[in-house]
Amino acid sequence: MLELNEIRAGYGPTLVLHGVTLPVARVVAVLGHNGAGKSTLLRVAIGLIKPRSGQVVFDGEDVTSLPPNKRVARGMAYVPQGQQSFPQLTTMENLQLVADGRKRGKSLIEQQLSRFPALEKFATRKAGLLSGGQRQQLAIARALITEPKMLILDEPTEGIQPTIVAEIEHTVMQLASEGLSVLLVEQHIGFALEAAEKYLVLASGFAASTGDGGASAAEGVREAMAI
Numbered sequence: 001m002l003e004l005n006e007i008r009a010g011y012g013p014t015l016v017l018h019g020v021t022l023p024v025a026r027v028v029a030v031l032g033h034n035g036a037g038k039s040t041l042l043r044v045a046i047g048l049i050k051p052r053s054g055q056v057v058f059d060g061e062d063v064t065s066l067p068p069n070k071r072v073a074r075g076m077a078y079v080p081q082g083q084q085s086f087p088q089l090t091t092m093e094n095l096q097l098v099a100d101g102r103k104r105g106k107s108l109i110e111q112q113l114s115r116f117p118a119l120e121k122f123a124t125r126k127a128g129l130l131s132g133g134q135r136q137q138l139a140i141a142r143a144l145i146t147e148p149k150m151l152i153l154d155e156p157t158e159g160i161q162p163t164i165v166a167e168i169e170h171t172v173m174q175l176a177s178e179g180l181s182v183l184l185v186e187q188h189i190g191f192a193l194e195a196a197e198k199y200l201v202l203a204s205g206f207a208a209s210t211g212d213g214g215a216s217a218a219e220g221v222r223e224a225m226a227i
């Protein structure tokens with residue numbers, strides 16, 4: 001499991017996170033308005049940003065000074081905001097890029113193609129021509145090929161057709177039920193709280209509220225977000 005303790009971090013001289021501690025649980029949701037610092041917190045978690053102070057601990061090991069690739073090797077996987085993949089490469093080529101050099105690479109790709117039938121159907125289509133939902137599935141599939149213990153997801157349902165949002169939500173719930181740890185940033189409060197054991201509301205880089213997930217938490221979350 002992941003611990004983020006008293007994280008102070010930002011860009012250049014600008015401090016964005018002012019001493020943020022993440023609640024510890026297998027599935028944690030981070031909520032908050034645009035600009036609150038959610039993506040910044042995830043970048044600190046995976047190691048793209050080094051915090052000015054504070055600690056990142058994964059499975060009991062202090063990984064604060066490890067680069068992202070070493071964190072991935074220890075079982076963390078990160079899906080950034082915006083369904084990123086290589087648009088000029090096909091679905092299959094995008095998966096192969098991650099699978100290459102892995103012992104079980106071929107079977108890992110097959111696993112993901114059976115998890116995401118749309119990716120199997122469009123295996124030879126360029127990623128740039130997939131729908132937003134399919135690109136998000138491809139991004140998650142790429143992360144899963146690294147056989148992570150923990151998945152860090154930044155707004156997986158953002159910019160996706162409402163009819164497909166439920167599919168992405170189902171995937172996230174399914175992965176959590178398979179035992180994967182999940183750190184999820186989401187705008188859909190209902191879904192985030194349904195999925196999460198614990199939540200954190202960020203407001204202007206401060207922890208405005210934390211608590212247990214579940215539908216009954218929604219009112220407290222909305223209050224904290226109104227600040």
Ligand SMILES: Nc1ncnc2c1ncn2[C@@H]1O[C@H](COP(=O)(O)OP(=O)(O)O)[C@@H](O)[C@H]1O
Pocket residue numbers: 011016032033034035036037038039040041
């Ligand atoms: N690469 C960057 N360089 C400088 N400032 C950034 C960068 N990314 C985000 N910020 C700033 O950090 C703050 C928090 O942004 P972000 O973590 O993306 O918030 P959220 O994900 O909650 O919308 C914002 O004020 C944003 O303008």
Ligand SMILES: [Mg+2]
Pocket residue numbers: 038039040081154
């Ligand atoms: Mg963001």
